[in-house]
Amino acid sequence: MAGRSSGLFILLVLAVGLVVHFTSALSPDGTALLELKAGFNDTRRMLRSWRAKDPNPCGWVGIACHFPDLRVRSINLPYAQLSGVISPSIGKLERLHRIALHHNSLHGPIPAEIKNCKELRALYLKANYLQGSIPPELGELKHLTILDLSSNLLWGIIPPSIGQLTQLHFLNLSTNFFSGEIPSVGVLGKFRNSSFVGNLDLCGLPVQKICRSTLGFPAVLPRSGSLPSSESSSVIAPMTPGRPSHFVNGIILGAMSTTGLVLVLLLGFLWLCLLSRKGKFGQRYVKMDKQAVPDVGNKLITFHGELPYSSEEIIKKLELLDEEDLVGSGGFGTVYKMVMDDFYAFAIKRIDRNPDGLDDALERELPTLGSIKHINLVNLRAYCRLPSAKLLIYDFMALGSLDHYLHEQGQEEQPLNWNARMKIALGSARGLAYLHHDCSPAIVHRDFKSSNVLLDQSLEPHISDFGLAKLLVDDDSHVTTVVAGTFGYLAPEYLHNGRATEKSDVYSFGVLLLELVTGMRPTDSTFLRKGLNIVGWMNTLSDVKLEDILDVRCGDVEAEAVEAILDIATMCTEADPDERPTMSRVLQMLEEEIMSPCLSHFYEPHLDI
Numbered sequence: 001m002a003g004r005s006s007g008l009f010i011l012l013v014l015a016v017g018l019v020v021h022f023t024s025a026l027s028p029d030g031t032a033l034l035e036l037k038a039g040f041n042d043t044r045r046m047l048r049s050w051r052a053k054d055p056n057p058c059g060w061v062g063i064a065c066h067f068p069d070l071r072v073r074s075i076n077l078p079y080a081q082l083s084g085v086i087s088p089s090i091g092k093l094e095r096l097h098r099i100a101l102h103h104n105s106l107h108g109p110i111p112a113e114i115k116n117c118k119e120l121r122a123l124y125l126k127a128n129y130l131q132g133s134i135p136p137e138l139g140e141l142k143h144l145t146i147l148d149l150s151s152n153l154l155w156g157i158i159p160p161s162i163g164q165l166t167q168l169h170f171l172n173l174s175t176n177f178f179s180g181e182i183p184s185v186g187v188l189g190k191f192r193n194s195s196f197v198g199n200l201d202l203c204g205l206p207v208q209k210i211c212r213s214t215l216g217f218p219a220v221l222p223r224s225g226s227l228p229s230s231e232s233s234s235v236i237a238p239m240t241p242g243r244p245s246h247f248v249n250g251i252i253l254g255a256m257s258t259t260g261l262v263l264v265l266l267l268g269f270l271w272l273c274l275l276s277r278k279g280k281f282g283q284r285y286v287k288m289d290k291q292a293v294p295d296v297g298n299k300l301i302t303f304h305g306e307l308p309y310s311s312e313e314i315i316k317k318l319e320l321l322d323e324e325d326l327v328g329s330g331g332f333g334t335v336y337k338m339v340m341d342d343f344y345a346f347a348i349k350r351i352d353r354n355p356d357g358l359d360d361a362l363e364r365e366l367p368t369l370g371s372i373k374h375i376n377l378v379n380l381r382a383y384c385r386l387p388s389a390k391l392l393i394y395d396f397m398a399l400g401s402l403d404h405y406l407h408e409q410g411q412e413e414q415p416l417n418w419n420a421r422m423k424i425a426l427g428s429a430r431g432l433a434y435l436h437h438d439c440s441p442a443i444v445h446r447d448f449k450s451s452n453v454l455l456d457q458s459l460e461p462h463i464s465d466f467g468l469a470k471l472l473v474d475d476d477s478h479v480t481t482v483v484a485g486t487f488g489y490l491a492p493e494y495l496h497n498g499r500a501t502e503k504s505d506v507y508s509f510g511v512l513l514l515e516l517v518t519g520m521r522p523t524d525s526t527f528l529r530k531g532l533n534i535v536g537w538m539n540t541l542s543d544v545k546l547e548d549i550l551d552v553r554c555g556d557v558e559a560e561a562v563e564a565i566l567d568i569a570t571m572c573t574e575a576d577p578d579e580r581p582t583m584s585r586v587l588q589m590l591e592e593e594i595m596s597p598c599l600s601h602f603y604e605p606h607l608d609i
């Protein structure tokens with residue numbers, strides 16, 4: 001009897017389980033998204049796939065989820081013609097990494113509840129009609145890397161809490177109605193004018209404007225709250241007022257309320273103007289689609305003829321880049337991978353180094369670098385200046401850098417055998433020789449190293465970053481600003497006097513040959529412990545035994561072939577630059593060695609790599 005009733009009970013539990021499974025309610029994240037949808041006015045029915053009957057929102061348009069827990073990871077709905085407001089329910093999506101709602105027509109405030117999205121990395125709300133001030137709570141989002149609130153109707157002060165966002169590397173608050181002093185706390189101190197341009201009345205260091213009120217009183221008072229002793233010591237007056245006399249108080253209060261009133265009227269007027277203008281733009285956008293004019297302040301210069309994408313398309317893709325697209329960072333900036341809708345990929349280098357006054361020189365010189373075309377050089381396709389960033393657009397090289405491939409992951413997938421290494425040496429020599437001897441005036445690379453030799457799908461090398469160091473490093477600080485990874489490649493005279501010549505590139509090329517033969521980084525700890533680099537180390541080996549230095553991953557190689565390459569490397573790394581061969585001579589020697597009749601199989605199409 002007891003056995004039968006427990007059997008019935010199990011059946012009942014199973015049945016209930018099945019019913020729950022088949023009629024499973026929408027997950028809490030899905031419900032929160034429906035609340036968000038309720039706040040939007042979705043005239044084009046973009047969100048029609050957002051349905052309450054689904055078990056989770058992971059297949060909904062614009063939504064991506066974490067796996068396996070199916071929590072919402074990102075909301076991607078730029079250019080979706082959404083109007084309405086952003087519901088505070090967004091704060092229920094605690095695992096969000098990215099919110100991209102830029103270029104819509106949203107109004108109302110930015111909900112402070114976004115602070116609950118503790119993992120948020122990127123918040124794109126550019127080009128909407130958002131009103132109110134920045135919720136200070138955004139300062140609690142400690143993973144936030146990208147914050148773009150530009151081109152809205154936001155006003156008030158910039159909350160000092162934003163300075164606590166230590167991970168923030170992109171900030172755009174331009175074209176709003178912010179006022180007051182830009183706090184110089186924390187990370188806020190590192191952003192420049194381009195992050196703040198086009199606001200009502202911002203002052204402070206980044207915009208190079210002293211903070212003064214309209215009455216001639218400093219608008220900022222010292223941190224201590226005492227009367228100002230200098231204009232530069234600062235916190236924003238309304239937040240920590242000092243103790244001015246009643247008379248001054250009266251004037252300030254009167255002035256503030258009048259200014260406030262004027263401001264509100266002005267804002268209202270501007271908002272109405274913008275709304276009516278937006279209507280027109282909206283209609284035009286529908287008709288013109290991709291041909292819409294990019295934002296004022298955006299500039300795209302293409303090289304190598306036109307790119308088969310409109311500026312609008314490229315800029316739109318650029319705006320979607322975030323930390324998940326990062327592929328690396330080096331001495332001059334951060335590199336991202338950008339994939340177009342037809343899957344063509346570009347590498348985007350955001351220039352972080354920006355010596356004062358070099359902007360013009362950069363823009364003047366880049367077309368020259370962009371016009372250089374050779375199979376062993378990476379194509380510089382375009383230069384893009386956004387209000388917030390300067391970007392170089394290159395072809396993306398599928399296998400990444402030789403440095404990475406040789407010393408890190410590539411070896412596991414497809415180790416570089418001797419033939420592959422010689423193909424890379426030869427191609428790199430061709431690229432450098434072209435820069436030195438076929439360009440007029442000659443181009444000195446200045447930063448030749450294995451992380452600037454990029455490999456395509458067939459392991460063909462393409463040299464990148466040629467000539468960039470000249471544009472981005474001012475002469476006074478040349479060597480101190482060179483990144484650590486470059487040191488092992490620099491010729492002694494370049495380190496000494498900072499003058500780069502073709503012969504200093506030849507030295508760097510010799511170092512690369514040694515790196516290819518030994519499979520060791522030029523600054524491997526084996527040498528560093530002895531106070532040497534790879535060249536010094538080779539010189540200390542009086543009787544070089546091939547088995548001691550040759551990278552075992554090269555496979556079977558004839559001793560003469562290795563020795564011939566070592567001889568060329570030794571010539572290239574001579575201490576006296578005059579003793580070093582030119583790149584054209586180096587190329588000739590390599591071709592003789594690598595492509596000599598008995599070794600011609602190195603260059604067969606069925607290359608065994």
Ligand SMILES: Nc1ncnc2c1ncn2[C@@H]1O[C@H](COP(=O)(O)OP(=O)(O)O)[C@@H](O)[C@H]1O
Binds near residue numbers: 464483
């Ligand atoms: N065109 C490209 N295609 C693919 N990967 C690239 C490209 N350009 C740069 N990278 C990757 O980004 C990393 C950083 O590049 P970069 O900023 O030039 O620094 P560095 O040359 O000092 O390594 C490179 O090491 C490489 O792995």
Ligand SMILES: [Mg+2]
Binds near residue numbers: 330451452464465
């Ligand atoms: Mg590079």
